[in-house]
Amino acid sequence: MDPALVTGTAAVTIRFQFDPRSAGEQVTVIAARSILLNPPQQVLTISRSGDCGFSAQLMPGASRGHLITYCKNVRTVVSLQRAPLSAVEALEGQSGGPP
Numbered sequence: 001m002d003p004a005l006v007t008g009t010a011a012v013t014i015r016f017q018f019d020p021r022s023a024g025e026q027v028t029v030i031a032a033r034s035i036l037l038n039p040p041q042q043v044l045t046i047s048r049s050g051d052c053g054f055s056a057q058l059m060p061g062a063s064r065g066h067l068i069t070y071c072k073n074v075r076t077v078v079s080l081q082r083a084p085l086s087a088v089e090a091l092e093g094q095s096g097g098p099p
Contacts, residue, residue, distance in 0.1 A: 005083040005088045007084065009058070024045060025045070025071060026071070028070040029043075030069075032077075034062035034066075035065040035080065056080070065080050066080065
């Protein structure tokens with residue numbers, strides 16, 4: 001799986017999309033290597049439309065990092081990588097726009 005690309009040093013909003021049948025389920029998000037969450041561990045509830053979101057930030061000076069999510073005993077590692085704006089825009093152009 002390719003990492004999610006972020007630019008700059010500001011926090012970004014990360015949004016997960018689940019099947020709407022998962023509405024009401026809880027997702028635990030844990031900051032791992034080089035990631036800052038506020039608060040450090042979050043428990044989110046999947047909305048009726050199947051999504052949930054939170055704010056994360058790569059630590060200053062870090063070029064990449066990852067966080068871990070748990071939902072219904074499934075563990076997922078999400079990688080973030082700092083990239084120049086031009087690389088993010090090029091990727092968005094290939095996929096038809098921001099996710």
